[in-house]
Amino acid sequence: MSRELKCRSCGEPALRPFLSLGNTPLADALVLPERVDEPEGRFPLDVAFCTGCSLVQILEEVPPEQLFVDNYLYFSSFSDELLRHSREHALGLIDQRELGPESLVVELASNDGYLLRNFADKGIAVAGVDPAPDQAEAAEAAGIPTIKEFFGPELARRMRADLGPADVIIANNVMAHVPDLNGFVEGMSLLIADDGLITVENPYVRELIRHCEFDTIYHEHFCYFSCTAVDALVRRHGLFLNHVEFFPDLHGGTLRWHIGPREDVSDVAAQYLDQERRDGLDTFEYFAAFAERVDRIRAGLVDQLRQLRGDGATIAAYGAAAKGSTLLNYMGIGTDLVDFVVDRNVHKQGRLMPGVHIPVRDTSALLEEQPDYVLMLAWNFKDEILSQQAEYRRRGGKFIVPIPNPEIL
Ligand SMILES: [Zn+2]
CATH class of the missing domain: 3.40.50.720 (NAD(P)-binding Rossmann-like Domain)
Structure with a gap:
């Protein structure tokens, strides 16, 4: 069912569609051969730009239980490149943040625990959050404690009460999957320590448009982020986009946003926001063709x-x-x-x-x-x-x- 044309981030009725990929089945719902004659659900796949906060998003909302629990077969550990990227990320954080046994690292959408393992190996306390049962079980089997729930304010409060504030929260390739975007960011703001660091990775919408990566648009991806859209989103929850890293070869061009409860905007982050304004990523015209x-x-x-x-x-x-x-x-x-x-x-x-x-x-x-x-x-x-x-x-x-x-x- 199509939701009302209100933005997932700012809530304004300011969405302007610019691409329709037709009625497609759920992209992760592989079919068992013995069930090939059963009808598959098909849903419209239309993409829009929000003239209020610049967030690109699809208009259709498929219930998340259907998307990520029943059909979800993605195991991160099947890619060597991804494992290497994660290991470098983890080791860099341990070094820069001087993480030790008294620290807490939380990963949202921790999948099979491939990233948290790097911290756990160094004796750092970790907690994974992932509602996909098979992936969470694989993580637990590898010794990574994993909460099998969707993340939001309620779970964040419970985790803070049980585990204390998180020194680092990592959310890689999950923010696009979140139906309640504001609840997700609010949860992070509730869980993070006052001097903590949140890193969020996601493919960059600028690269999607530049390289015509239309096939990264599907029902599991509700949103497609620019720095402008992320900045507006996190500020709504008392957080700041302080730094930006770019990985051109990861998933067609990925950004890592450094977000924290204290405002400390790097030159690089300021340049990204400025460049997006000059390129018009905050205007519909950028997406029109x-x-x-x-x-x-x-x-x-x-x-x-x-x-x-x-x-x-x-x-x-x-x-x-x-x-x-x-x-x-x-x-x-x-x-x-x-x-x-x-x-x-x-x-x-x-x-x-x-x-x-x-x-x-x-x-x-x-x-x-x-x-x-x-x-x-x-x-x-x-x-x-x-x-x-x-x-x-x-x-x-x-x-x-x-x-x-x-x-x-
Ligand atoms: Zn908006």
């Missing part, structure tokens, strides 16, 4: 795949993640064009991609079948995948990278 560009990519890629297929080529795809599902469903690419999708995540293998029902297999299928082309759906892990698939390429296999323009490697 995006839909046309997305449609051009669709036409180009579908033509290319049809032509290759017409010439007798075999085509597979790499990456059964949500962005792959978004791209395949938006473009209408099914088993007529792509024979199978491979993924390292064993939980996904043997299932079918949502909507288009392309089967998911183990990555070893690329060498077994040696398809002529592999459509790189997980382009955010491009370098990692290319090096893992050196043998497939040595034997003549080629990758098609769809974003920002279809390219053959």
Whole structure:
């Protein structure tokens, strides 16, 4: 059901839609082969800009229980790059914040505990929060205490009473998933120590637009953040955006926002806010032409795949993640064009991609079948995948990278 056109952050009825990706199934809801005949839920996927606070957001709201508990098969530990990035983040924080056994580090959406493990190994007290049962269980098994609930003010108060204030709160790739954005930030403001640090990572909406990463838009991602939007959001809860780091190769361009209860804005943070104003990220016009560009990519890629297929080529795809599902469903690419999708995540293998029902297999299928082309759906892990698939390429296999323009490697 479509909610009233009110902004998730500022609450103003100031949303202007700029892109529609049609009616798509939930991007993480892989289908079991024995249930292929059952109807799948489809929901409109429309994106809007808030002229009140600059937050980009989708208009549809699917209940979070349906999105992240029943169907959620994402385990962070399946990516080597992500593990390395997390380890560096943790070790940097331990060093800069002089964390020790008396410190408390809290991670929101702690998944299988891959990040907190770095702190726990050094004897630092940690607490994970993650409502996804399988991931939380994996974390517990690895010795990471995990609260299996959605985070908000009520849980934050309970945690502060039980554990004390948090010296560090980490929220990586979760803020976009939160239906009650203000409740989430309020919770962080209640839990953080007076001199504490909150780091929040999320893909940068500027990169989404620049590189036409439309496939990162799906129902699980309610919001797409700029520094301007984050600044307005956290200030509403007595917090300040004090510093910004940029990781160009992570998930298509990720920002790490340093947020705290004390205002101490770095030159870098001020420059980001200033640059966004100059580039117009606080205006609708910045987003207005995006839909046309997305449609051009669709036409180009579908033509290319049809032509290759017409010439007798075999085509597979790499990456059964949500962005792959978004791209395949938006473009209408099914088993007529792509024979199978491979993924390292064993939980996904043997299932079918949502909507288009392309089967998911183990990555070893690329060498077994040696398809002529592999459509790189997980382009955010491009370098990692290319090096893992050196043998497939040595034997003549080629990758098609769809974003920002279809390219053959
Ligand atoms: Zn707003």
